[in-house]
Amino acid sequence: MKNKQNQYVMCIISTPQDQAERIANEFVSRKLAACAQIINPIHSIYWWRGKIEHDKEALILLKTVAELIEKLKQTLKAVHPYEVPEFIVIPIQDGYTPYLSWIGDSLL
Secondary structure (H helix, E strand, O other), X not given: OOXXXXXXXXXXXXXXXHHHHHHHHHHXXXXXXXXXXXXXXXXXXXXXXXXXXXXXXXEEEEEEEHHHHHHXXXXXXXXXXXXXXXXXXXXXXXXXXXXXXXXXXXXX
């Protein structure tokens, strides 16, 4: 991925606490993300099937490039236990150039 035109992104995924490391490792080991950071615990409050739910979860932050988003979604579907997993992509507008280059160099 040594392409200066990369659009760097950060993906946010919530997971069960006990599965966060396994899920994060899947993305990094497949070279779909240069880095996965796990924030644990988080307390999620959300609507699901007509009622408010409360869960302790973990949050995974992936650093990657936009051109891998579809592969990330396919992998998410294969490795995540939720029926509707959270997957949000945020463009990285700017950053430390050597760090951004490292992201691109670490991927497929």
